[in-house]
Structures are given as C-alpha cells and as structure tokens.
Amino acid sequence: MDSSTTRPLNITVVGAGIGGLAAAIALRRSGNRVKIFESSPHNTEFGAGISLQNNSLRILNAWGFLRENLNSVSFDGINIRDAVTGEGHSVTFPHLEQAKAKAINALTCQRNDLLEELKRLAVGDNDCPGPPAELYFDSKVVSCDTEAGSITLESGEAVAADLVIGADGIHSTIRPSILGESVTADTTGLSCFRCLLDATKVADHPTLSWLNEGIEAPWNITTVEGSHFSSFMVYFVRKRELLNLVAYYHDRHREGKCPFDRRGRGASNESRYPGSFSYFSAEFETLLDLPTVPTTASPTGILRWQLPAMPLLSTWVKGRAMIMGDAAHSTLPTSGRAGIAIEEAVTLGVLFPLGTTGDEVSERLEAFQELCKGRGDLVNSESVARVDSTQKKTMSDRELQVYLVARDAIKTAEEYSRLHFDAAPSHGDVD
Numbered sequence: 235m236d237s238s239t240t241r242p243l244n245i246t247v248v249g250a251g252i253g254g255l256a257a258a259i260a261l262r263r264s265g266n267r268v269k270i271f272e273s274s275p276h277n278t279e280f281g282a283g284i285s286l287q288n289n290s291l292r293i294l295n296a297w298g299f300l301r302e303n304l305n306s307v308s309f310d311g312i313n314i315r316d317a318v319t320g321e322g323h324s325v326t327f328p329h330l331e332q333a334k335a336k337a338i339n340a341l342t343c344q345r346n347d348l349l350e351e352l353k354r355l356a357v358g359d360n361d362c363p364g365p366p367a368e369l370y371f372d373s374k375v376v377s378c379d380t381e382a383g384s385i386t387l388e389s390g391e392a393v394a395a396d397l398v399i400g401a402d403g404i405h406s407t408i409r410p411s412i413l414g415e416s417v418t419a420d421t422t423g424l425s426c427f428r429c430l431l432d433a434t435k436v437a438d439h440p441t442l443s444w445l446n447e448g449i450e451a452p453w454n455i456t457t458v459e460g461s462h463f464s465s466f467m468v469y470f471v472r473k474r475e476l477l478n479l480v481a482y483y484h485d486r487h488r489e490g491k492c493p494f495d496r497r498g499r500g501a502s503n504e505s506r507y508p509g510s511f512s513y514f515s516a517e518f519e520t521l522l523d524l525p526t527v528p529t530t531a532s533p534t535g536i537l538r539w540q541l542p543a544m545p546l547l548s549t550w551v552k553g554r555a556m557i558m559g560d561a562a563h564s565t566l567p568t569s570g571r572a573g574i575a576i577e578e579a580v581t582l583g584v585l586f587p588l589g590t591t592g593d594e595v596s597e598r599l600e601a602f603q604e605l606c607k608g609r610g611d612l613v614n615s616e617s618v619a620r621v622d623s624t625q626k627k628t629m630s631d632r633e634l635q636v637y638l639v640a641r642d643a644i645k646t647a648e649e650y651s652r653l654h655f656d657a658a659p660s661h662g663d664v665d
C-alpha cells in the first residue's frame with residue numbers, strides 16, 4: 235500500500251484514563267490522527283496502586299514503555315496471611331515464573347506513574363511511530379452523534395471524526411448514544427476503603443517486620459468468615475516508598491448511603507478508618523499507625539468507594555462510535571480491569587491500520603466487538619459472581635486467574651485481521 239496517498243483516519247477518544255490513553259497509543263502507532271478530550275483540568279485521578287500482569291505488560295513492552303518510569307515493584311505471587319493469627323503462606327504461580335523469563339513479569343505501581351508513562355507514549359514527540367495524539371484537558375464531552383461520528387463539547391464546539399471511542403469510564407456519556415438508553419452500574423454489596431501509607435516509616439515499627447518477609451508480592455490479609463471486612467490487600471509501590479492498602483468490606487448500604495465519614499475525619503485509627511480492627515493481630519493493626527499520604531480528593535488520604543458493576547450490555551458499538559474499558563464493562567477491581575482496557579486498545583490498533591477507509595469503520599467496529607466483548611462480559615460476570623452468591627461462577631478462581639493473564643491480544647487480533655481483512659501489518663510498523 236502506498237502510504238503517501240493514504241489518508242489517516244481522524245479519531246476522537248473521549249477520556250484520558252488508562253483505556254483512552256492506551257487506545258490513543260495503539261491508534262497513533264497505526265498511523266491515525268488521534269484527538270483525546272478529557273473532562274478534568276488535568277489528570278487528578280487518585281494516585282492509588284495498580285497491578286499489571288502478563289497480558290498488559292506484553293502490550294506495553296511492544297509499545298516501548300520504560301519499566302523504570304513506573305517506579306514499580308515486582309509481583310512474584312501472593313502472600314496470604316490470616317488477620318487474626320498472622321499465620322499464612324506464600325504462593326508463586328507458573329504463569330508469573332514464565333512471564334519473568336520473557337521480561338513481562340507482573341508488577342505493582344502507582345496509577346499516576348502509569349498514566350504519565352501512557353501519556354508520554356500517546357502524545358510524546360518521541361521515538362513512537364505515527365503522529366503524536368493531541369490531548370485536550372478541561373474538555374468535557376456532552377453528546378455524541380454515532381452516525382456522523384461527531385461529538386459536542388460543553389463549550390458548544392462540535393468535533394467531527396471518522397471514529398469516536400468512548401473511554402469515559404463508568405459514568406460514560408458516550409454509552410447512552412450507543413445503547414439508545416441510559417444503563418448504569420449496579421451496587422454489588424462490596425465496598426472498599428483505600429489509602430497510601432508512608433512505607434519509609436515501616437522500620438520504626440518492629441511488629442511490621444512481616445512486610446520484609448515472604449516473597450516480593452502483595453499480601454492478601456484474610457479476615458474471619460462473616461466479619462465486616464472481606465479482605466485486605468497490601469502492596470508496595472513507588473520503589474517500596476509507599477504501601478497501597480485496599481480493604482474490602484461487605485456494604486449493607488447498597489443504595490449509596492455511606493455509613494462512614496467519606497473523608498475519614500477523626501483523630502484515632504478507629505474513627506479515622508471505617509470499621510473496627512480490634513480482632514486483628516497486632517502485627518496487622520500496627521499497619522494503620524503508618525502515616526497516610528493526603529490527596530487532593532481526601533485530606534486524610536483515606537477514601538471509601540462503593541464498588542459497582544455494569545450489567546452486561548447488548549452492544550458496545552454503533553455506527554461510527556464505540557465504548558471500551560470501564561464505560562463498557564466496569565466491574566470489581568479484583569480482576570485486572572485496566573489490563574483488559576489495554577488489550578482492547580491494542581486490538582483497535584491492529585483493526586485500524588493506515589489505509590482503513592471511513593467506509594470500513596463500521597465493519598471494523600463489529601470485528602472489535604467480536605474480539606473483545608465476550609471476554610469483557612465474562613470477566614465482569616465472573617467478578618460479580620465472586621461476591622454475589624445469587625450469580626453462578628463458571629470458572630474456579632485459579633481458572634479465572636489463568637484466563638485473565640494468558641491472552642496475547644496482539645496475536646489474537648493480528649490472526650483475526652489476516653483471516654477477515656486484506657492485511658494485518660505487525661502492530662506499530664507504521665512510521
């Protein structure tokens with residue numbers, strides 16, 4: 235194909251979260267012209283921790299991401315501990331061992347570090363192939379015409395494109411245009427509070443020595459059956475300078491009423507953190523004595539989040555528009571959602587190579603849906619089934635874990651493309 239006579243597609247991405255930035259990277263690498271519109275004045279997302287596994291690291295590696303920019307910590311398995319007795323064991327998984335050998339070993343990092351690295355790869359005038367994407371902050375999208383491929387900003391400005399990608403999260407504005415109705419996420423009965431703790435103070439507390447034992451991996455601190463808390467997940471980020479703490483608890487207030495002070499105000503730990511930890515062994519309770527890192531969203535640094543999930547949607551695509559990531563299949567944070575958004579992004583990059591015409595957009599979107607929707611829906615329903623006993627699990631926890639990380643999304647999309655379309659250039663081949 236003669237790329238000098240080929241018009242790149244103009245693509246609008248709504249939302250500069252992990253999904254939107256990843257989509258912009260993939261599509262710019264394919265030679266398309268991408269504009270990203272983000273409602274917030276700048277990326278102010280709460281800088282909590284996130285884990286990335288083989289499925290997404292394989293893609294990030296192909297995009298030339300710099301692991302050192304994530305200030306990450308290795309994720310070699312899981313340290314399981316009983317909150318009351320302190321007893322437990324460490325588990326490594328074969329897929330994590332194999333990943334290490336391929337330099338796609340799993341990691342934990344701070345979300346802001348990941349967003350910054352994705353931004354560099356999306357908009358940077360660096361070694362990345364394709365034209366740098368344009369990123370507009372403070373640009374809230376209020377509507378989308380799916381047939382015309384246009385969006386309207388809050389300012390009244392309309393932007394026309396060949397393709398509109400709604401990566402605008404759980405409260406998506408693009409979703410109702412696709413579905414023709416408003417469908418919102420349901421509460422699941424699971425909530426969490428989360429915060430970042432100053433890990434440089436760990437040495438001041440001898441009872442916290444367990445944090446330097448076991449394997450380099452998150453700790454899953456399991457609680458008593460039937461207790462308020464379901465589990466605590468604790469892991470280092472920022473080269474072990476910070477500890478990310480997520481405490482999952484059963485939430486009887488499913489209608490959005492918060493039994494706790496959302497900002498976690500109060501002097502003592504018992505009032506500062508939602509819930510009582512009196513049954514925790516001292517070595518875990520001491521964790522809560524570490525100073526928290528305040529954020530713009532919370533002066534105490536402690537945030538309480540209800541964890542809802544989207545019902546399964548009838549479609550993710552319509553005309554010249556589509557949804558992906560949390561806009562399409564937001565679910566509980568226990569199942570690597572960010573990784574799946576990154577898989578969807580790379581799939582778009584393969585399906586929309588330079589040379590794709592405006593007339594082909596609709597059929598390529600159907601291909602995207604065929605490749606990605608079944609997986610997104612399955613992970614969504616399996617995650618919910620793990621906290622809602624009225625829903626049926628179809629996989630064991632172990633099978634789900636393997637299913638999540640095993641996908642090679644680049645290979646899958648390239649094979650599909652070879653089979654259904656004329657050519658499938660290796661992702662990122664376009665200069």
Ligand SMILES: Cc1cc2nc3c(=O)[nH]c(=O)nc-3n(C[C@H](O)[C@H](O)[C@H](O)COP(=O)(O)OP(=O)(O)OC[C@H]3O[C@@H](n4cnc5c(N)ncnc54)[C@H](O)[C@@H]3O)c2cc1C
Pocket residue numbers: 248249250251252253254271272273274283284285286373374375376401402403404405406407426428480539558559560561567569570571572573574575
């Ligand atoms: C407590 C918690 C812990 C998690 N931990 C993990 C983990 O360890 N591993 C993992 O893989 N995943 C985790 N996740 C999930 C992960 O964060 C999300 O799946 C991922 O960030 C999805 O990204 P997204 O881009 O689809 O949506 P979002 O991150 O929600 O981004 C959407 C973006 O769109 C913008 N936007 C919204 N509306 C508009 C509009 N109208 N116009 C313009 N812009 C708009 C928003 O400001 C935002 O920047 C966790 C989630 C939670 C809640």
